[in-house]
Amino acid sequence: MKELDPILHSQLRLAVMSILMNVEEADFVYLKEQTESTAGNLSVQIDKLSNAGYITVTKGFVGKKTRTTCQVTEQGRKAFEEYVEALKGYLNL
Amino acid sequence: MKELDPILHSQLRLAVMSILMNVEEADFVYLKEQTESTAGNLSVQIDKLSNAGYITVTKGFVGKKTRTTCQVTEQGRKAFEEYVEALKGYLNL
DNA sequence: TAAACTAGTTTATAATATAAACCAAATAAC
DNA sequence: GTTATTTGGTTTATATTATAAACTAGTTTA
Numbered sequence: 682m683k684e685l686d687p688i689l690h691s692q693l694r695l696a697v698m699s700i701l702m703n704v705e706e707a708d709f710v711y712l713k714e715q716t717e718s719t720a721g722n723l724s725v726q727i728d729k730l731s732n733a734g735y736i737t738v739t740k741g742f743v744g745k746k747t748r749t750t751c752q753v754t755e756q757g758r759k760a761f762e763e764y765v766e767a768l769k770g771y772l773n774l
Numbered sequence: 775m776k777e778l779d780p781i782l783h784s785q786l787r788l789a790v791m792s793i794l795m796n797v798e799e800a801d802f803v804y805l806k807e808q809t810e811s812t813a814g815n816l817s818v819q820i821d822k823l824s825n826a827g828y829i830t831v832t833k834g835f836v837g838k839k840t841r842t843t844c845q846v847t848e849q850g851r852k853a854f855e856e857y858v859e860a861l862k863g864y865l866n867l
Numbered sequence: 868t869a870a871a872c873t874a875g876t877t878t879a880t881a882a883t884a885t886a887a888a889c890c891a892a893a894t895a896a897c
Numbered sequence: 898g899t900t901a902t903t904t905g906g907t908t909t910a911t912a913t914t915a916t917a918a919a920c921t922a923g924t925t926t927a
Contacts, residue, residue, distance in 0.1 A: 685785045692778045699864045771792045
């Protein structure tokens with residue numbers, strides 16, 4: 682039984698990664714809506730994914746409002762795929 | 775995105791359940807070997823699965839030695855299957 | 868009969884997840 | 898025009914969880 686990457690084996694971080702795997706990029710507000718998480722929790726988990734090198738976080742402006750955008754990195758994509766493979770060993774898929 | 779049952783969303787508990795889903799029963803020593811966990815950790819996680827009603831734990835003897843055997847319950851089986859379904863929503867399977 | 872091993876449990880600690888409290892800027896209301 | 902209110906977050910405190918270390922009780926071996 683393979684190890685399950687602890688960075689990905691967390692509901693919220695997995696949800697964020699799952700979304701980012703399917704889109705070019707997603708901003709903080711969108712991720713918050715989709716995951717139905719609190720801003721605080723999301724902020725912390727985005728930090729962890731970013732520190733792990735799984736996503737990049739870009740802070741910019743849209744008009745006068747701040748906008749934090751996230752993108753999955755190649756490393757993140759690979760880690761996600763490996764996590765899925767590892768999980769399959771547990772789920773009998 | 776569905777909630778991931780926190781009782782199952784733990785590497786070691788998921789590993790135990792995964793094994794129990796495929797066998798009639800499994801004893802403590804076997805689970806410890808297969809999961810490569812420490813006895814303490816396994817003991818705690820077995821307790822949690824048991825308290826959740828996902829497994830039954832039977833203590834018996836084989837000769838003079840104690841033997842703790844685990845079996846998945848119908849409730850546990852259902853929870854596992856629901857967990858797998860919920861996860862699929864995250865993994866794009 | 869003392870040392871070492873087996874089969875666990877209990878407890879202490881480290882790590883994690885989560886929410887609550889906070890902050891700064893922008894917009895809306897009075 | 899200044900005072901709420903909302904938006905878009907971050908930081909910090911707390912509760913939960915995972916994990917290992919320490920312990921117990923009985924068993925086998927030397």
